[in-house]
Amino acid sequence: KAGVTQTPRYLIKTRGQQVTLSCSPISGHRSVSWYQQTPGQGLQFLFEYFSETQRNKGNFPGRFSGRQFSNSRSEMNVSTLELGDSALYLCASSLGDHMNTEAFFGQGTRLTVV
Amino acid sequence: GQQLNQSPQSMFIQEGEDVSMNCTSSSIFNTWLWYKQDPGEGPVLLIALYKAGELTSNGRLTAQFGITRKDSFLNISASIPSDVGIYFCAGRLSRTGANSKLTFGKGITLSVRP
Numbered sequence: 001k002a003g004v005t006q007t008p009r010y011l012i013k014t015r016g017q018q019v020t021l022s023c024s025p026i027s028g029h030r031s032v033s034w035y036q037q038t039p040g041q042g043l044q045f046l047f048e049y050f051s052e053t054q055r056n057k058g059n060f061p062g063r064f065s066g067r068q069f070s071n072s073r074s075e076m077n078v079s080t081l082e083l084g085d086s087a088l089y090l091c092a093s094s095l096g097d098h099m100n101t102e103a104f105f106g107q108g109t110r111l112t113v114v
Numbered sequence: 115g116q117q118l119n120q121s122p123q124s125m126f127i128q129e130g131e132d133v134s135m136n137c138t139s140s141s142i143f144n145t146w147l148w149y150k151q152d153p154g155e156g157p158v159l160l161i162a163l164y165k166a167g168e169l170t171s172n173g174r175l176t177a178q179f180g181i182t183r184k185d186s187f188l189n190i191s192a193s194i195p196s197d198v199g200i201y202f203c204a205g206r207l208s209r210t211g212a213n214s215k216l217t218f219g220k221g222i223t224l225s226v227r228p
Contacts, residue, residue: 004156007185033126033215033216035218041220041222042202042219043157043202043204043217043218044218044219045215045216045217045218048215049215055210055211055212055214056212056214056215058215084146084227088155090156090157096210097209102147102159102162103159103216105149105156105157106156106158106159107155108155108156
């Protein structure tokens with residue numbers, strides 16, 4: 001069974017640009033969550049999508065947005081990039097139901113804003 | 115908002131030693147999780163705990179869900195060099211809905227001296 005796949009693995013962008021990151025969940029998983037990881041703040045929750053609907057949202061500005069497609073693949077977009085957006089962006093997929101099933105993480109996309 | 119506290123930030127132990135880590139919260143959680151992250155990879159789930167007082171093992175790892183639901187402990191016995199990495203605790207209030215997002219601690223970097 002393939003794991004969670006995130007593309008691209010590495011990305012360099014300049015301030016003011018926008019970026020789109022992609023996450024393909026494990027087959028059969030309907031929930032995709034996104035996290036930002038930085039050395040100072042650790043893992044911060046961005047948002048969660050389940051069945052194409054945003055189910056949860058963290059405390060990030062509106063420049064951070066996401067969506068989920070009917071095949072459960074998800075994308076997140078960051079507009080008007082700032083230097084502080086440099087981070088490892090992780091996505092995690094899970095079944096998203098009432099059972100005790102937990103999230104599996106992808107390897108992440110390392111975004112560097114210069 | 116909710117925060118999970120992990121300290122110290124770094125731990126250094128000798129190969130073969132046991133090590134304990136704890137994670138505390140100012141508010142209760144109904145699920146506690148422990149993840150390990152290797153360099154360049156996403157976090158990998160080690161142990162999941164779903165009931166206050168629960169003690170669960172996974173090989174040389176043992177974790178406990180605190181009775182107050184505000185803390186959890188992870189023990190690694192007979193450490194080996196591949197135990198090196200960052201250990202995160204995470205908590206969740208409910209399985210679905212607005213409180214289903216994971217809150218992470220900032221992690222403890224474990225180094226094992228051969």
